[in-house]
Amino acid sequence: MTPSTTALLKPFGVALELDTGRMPEPRNHLVRRASDLRGYYADAAALERLIADGGDPVHYEVFEVPVPNQPGHLMYCISTLQPGVVGEECFFTKGHYHAVPGTAEVYLCLRGEGYLVMKTAEGAFAAERMTRGRMVYVPPHWAHRSVNTSPDEPLVSFCVYPAEAGHNYGDIAVEGFPKRVYRRDGRCVIE
Numbered sequence: 001m002t003p004s005t006t007a008l009l010k011p012f013g014v015a016l017e018l019d020t021g022r023m024p025e026p027r028n029h030l031v032r033r034a035s036d037l038r039g040y041y042a043d044a045a046a047l048e049r050l051i052a053d054g055g056d057p058v059h060y061e062v063f064e065v066p067v068p069n070q071p072g073h074l075m076y077c078i079s080t081l082q083p084g085v086v087g088e089e090c091f092f093t094k095g096h097y098h099a100v101p102g103t104a105e106v107y108l109c110l111r112g113e114g115y116l117v118m119k120t121a122e123g124a125f126a127a128e129r130m131t132r133g134r135m136v137y138v139p140p141h142w143a144h145r146s147v148n149t150s151p152d153e154p155l156v157s158f159c160v161y162p163a164e165a166g167h168n169y170g171d172i173a174v175e176g177f178p179k180r181v182y183r184r185d186g187r188c189v190i191e
């Protein structure tokens with residue numbers, strides 16, 4: 001089938017800074033600070049201290065040059081999750097299901113160390129290690145959240161997913177994930 005003229009997108013390229021996890025010329029630049037994560041961490045008082053005394057630090061940034069959110073297109077982004085803890089809990093992204101639940105995602109870790117924690121609505125849980133050069137496949141129907149376990153290095157990832165996938169944050173905001181990732185005495189604990 002020949003695509004209509006309007007469906008034809010011209011090929012394009014985008015520069016990525018693989019070490020810093022930035023796009024020099026993004027069209028969308030999402031910044032989430034500690035205060036955007038209220039309600040997500042186990043130790044709410046520690047988060048409030050971080051916001052009040054720690055200057056409400058940036059938790060993570062996502063850089064995109066979007067494509068049409070139509071079936072057939074692939075959306076992609078580069079993101080940087082800062083190192084740090086709230087109480088003993090490692091910094092993480094909000095996490096979400098895709099609004100179109102039957103859509104998968106590929107995460108390629110470019111820098112740092114951490115986990116991609118995943119869960120299903122039926123109660124399954126998985127935690128896949130993220131280190132430079134490791135790819136994690138998020139199958140359809142699995143909610144996903146990045147966690148940075150390094151004491152001092154950002155976690156940088158490149159993601160690709162179907163452009164129509166969308167994001168459903170509400171369910172995770174209410175349910176969270178069955179397990180959390182902590183750093184205790186320099187060691188990483190998932191419980």
Ligand code: PAN
Binds near residue numbers: 062096161
């Ligand atoms: C990623 C995430 C990104 C930020 O691009 O959107 O890491 O995490 P939250 O969206 O949970 O705040 C992705 O999984 N897109 O589908």
Ligand code: ZN
Binds near residue numbers: 097098105
């Ligand atoms: Zn996703």
